[in-house]
Amino acid sequence: MDWVKSIDWPAWMGTLFLIIGFRECAVWIMTQFNHPELGNLIGLISLLVLLLLWRKFRKVPARLVDTNNKIMKESAFAFLPISAGSLLMLVHMGSEIPLFVVVLVVSTLIPLWVYAKMAKRWL
Structure with a gap:
């Protein structure tokens, strides 16, 4: 305790x-x-x-940054049900999968790239 x-x-x-x-x-x-x-x-x-x-x-404040880091680290498990739902959706998409994957890659990579640039500059 x-x-x-x-x-x-x-x-x-x-x-x-x-x-x-x-x-x-x-x-x-x-x-x-x-x-x-x-x-x-x-x-x-x-x-x-x-x-x-x-x-x-x-x-x-450092307390805010530390707490935010812990919340982000612990909240990763919240995305597991979303991932399972996405896999089920992919199975039913059929011929639209390539377009969906392109949108998914672009919408993920661009924010990660921007975040990496910001982190490199400010941290």
């Missing part, structure tokens, strides 16, 4: 509140424009813009 005492609970709660708060606000705002499906994307982009602006004028 020592691991429970070593967790920085205020940082965890603050980080989760920040992520969930931005997402929910963005979904609500986009619902007002009749496009709730864009809420996740707008929430992510607005949080990224806020953190970039914050980083320009101040340092991002």
Whole structure:
């Protein structure tokens, strides 16, 4: 039970509140424009813009960075059901598979390349 005492609970709660708060606000705002499906994307982009602006004028707190790193590392298991669903979808796509694979590769490689460039420059 020592691991429970070593967790920085205020940082965890603050980080989760920040992520969930931005997402929910963005979904609500986009619902007002009749496009709730864009809420996740707008929430992510607005949080990224806020953190970039914050980083320009101040340092991002280490507690926030550490907590975010742990959340990202532990949330990798959340993608396993999505992967299984994608495999089932691929089986039923038939002749559309090549186009789907091209879109998948492009939409994955470009963000990873941009992230690598940003990480190389700023870290």
